[in-house]
Amino acid sequence: MKVVKIATAGSVDDGKSTLIGRLLYDTHSLTEDKLQAIVEKSRQRGFDYLDFSLATDGLIAEREQGITIDVAHIYFSTLNTSFIIADTPGHIEYTRNMVTGASTAQASIVLVDARNGVVEQTYRHFFINNLLRIKNVIIAVNKMDLVDYSEEKFNQIKGEIEYLASKSNFQNQNITFIPLSALKGDNVASKSENMPWYQGEILLDYLEDLKQEDAQDQSQVRFPIQTVVRPKTDEFHDFRGYSGKIYGGDLEVGDEVMILPSTTKSKIKAIHFFDKQYQKAKRGSSVTITLEDDINVNRGDMIVKVAELPNITKELSARICWMDKTPLRLASRYYLKHGVNDVQAKVIDLKSLIHTDFSGKEEYPSALHLNEIGEVQLKLSKPVFYDSYDKNKENGAFILIDSKTNNTAGVGFIK
């Protein structure tokens, strides 16, 4: 069974949680006890319909305010697909949680309230989906029941988004438009009889047709070392294995490799996964490898193929999405975590603040505030071994950590 990771996006009250509740309900994924709880709560609150958002808004404050504050991860399956959905918040102040939910998604559902059309948060979320290079974006025009299932309204919204998309710098993104009503169930899991003018796929069919590996592109193999395994037992006296997860491509016994930063060369002697050995290992697998030569390899080092070297640098140019209340400023210092490699970073240039409505950028701003996106130049205490985010998502992203609070303060996408 394939696994498909999806994130939701859209402005507050556009009905993200309701849509997920509806998907759960229509795929019979809500167990009797959970459904019963929704029925009772809806009645208690005096609603004349089932409030499906109660299925996902798991925090007290969320139910009190009727909004989503943090990402909820929801799991459900159909016959051939297992879905992981990150239900993300719509409020501007929780944009960082939206980015968190979307970072590992291969598809993103952006909800638009058919009555209000494209609003500021729609721009912003559409922009972030672009920045994160999420391959498949579904523009779900919701609440069609409240605009008399008007085709004209739907086309108007479609036109506005298509105009935005034309300004995007990620032209390979697949954008699909679906008119639906999460509350009533139109075009969610069954074809709506109220919109005969819509000939496209319904939402669930579209999601089921997504392929599992769509999230990342095949590129060059990267093996960042997490831990060195030295059992020091009689049976494995001289065993020295390097553990990590494989990104970008595959590894095979006999591959000529280089260890970074030392640039020492060696060959892969064996690939271990628990008590078995394999000739080849596919990307995404957490394995332990041994090398032909006795080399000093540490956590944070990276093993790559000799013919496929990444960029090695002590200065980075990146787009940053800022996630902390304390703004990012010129000359500020942070811990930078690039995969499992930790270095220190100093902001040596704050080049621009990018407007998330695709209207361009402001040059040399004084700071990047919470939820703002900008371009920076960073100087590093030690080199990192990177690919551009366009080529390899995992090896092209990093986080900045505030050295005083230890909070994750921002995420960067390397150019």
Added chain:
Amino acid sequence: MINTNILKVGALESEAIYILREVVAQFEKPVLLFSGGKDSITLVRLAQKAFYPAKIPFPLLHIDTGHNFEETIQFRDNLVKELGVELIVRHVQDSIDKGRVREETGKYASRNLLQTETLLDTIEEFNFDACIGGARRDEEKARAKERIFSIRDDFGQWDEKNQRPELFDMLNGRIDLGQNVRVFPISNWTELDVWTYIKKENIQIPSIYFAHKRPTFIRDGLIWSAADDIVYREEDEQVEERIVRFRTVGDMSCTAAVLSTATDLETIVSEIRESAISERGARIDDKRSEAAMEKRKQQGYF
């Protein structure tokens, strides 16, 4: 060729192994919270795989409520012996005797909440900086909001409105003195995934997970064990022998059984697939209120 992505549980397995390796790399004194239930048994298997051929590089900690199913304790001791790992046991009874907590009384009395105090005391006693647990996001909707590295303060409190963003695979384990992290490597697993994995790996689990005859009584539509005195029973609650199994193994006083004839893993997997009631639906501690789990977590509950 090893390609863990082919199977869903394979991809989840690689993710969990990655997380466990990050814990060992980023923390000085990690510990695995072991309840004897299927989720913590699965965690132990994953830890074994993550560091093989070396031994699991952290101890197991069992917070013993004293309300255990006999079989799970035997099972625990055998497992620890087989793997050669250190086991630490701390008893809720000791916290009660020392006056740290007060025993609940009456019909719904349970020691589930009291565990928190014993856990926090133990974390302090050993200076553990990372506690690895088998909680899953599909269990309950407050759990669905939990990060993989979840920061707790001195009081074990979860600041649910101010969680660190977790992007891609990157896990930020930097903490201040006095803080610790709860780590959930199987966050993205569902109950069905856990069972599918147990079956695939042929992992041994305690016998109470399989259908067996047990003296039971019914309360609030749920089936309770009357095999011993641990679950409080009123006189008019009739004991009857039924064929049951348990879906979760928590404190006996708050864990209900389900009617089942599943005596092997194959049948359990298909039973879970068709089940109409959620796993925690048989946990009375979650039924106290809609916000029961969140409130417990704010107080440091695991």
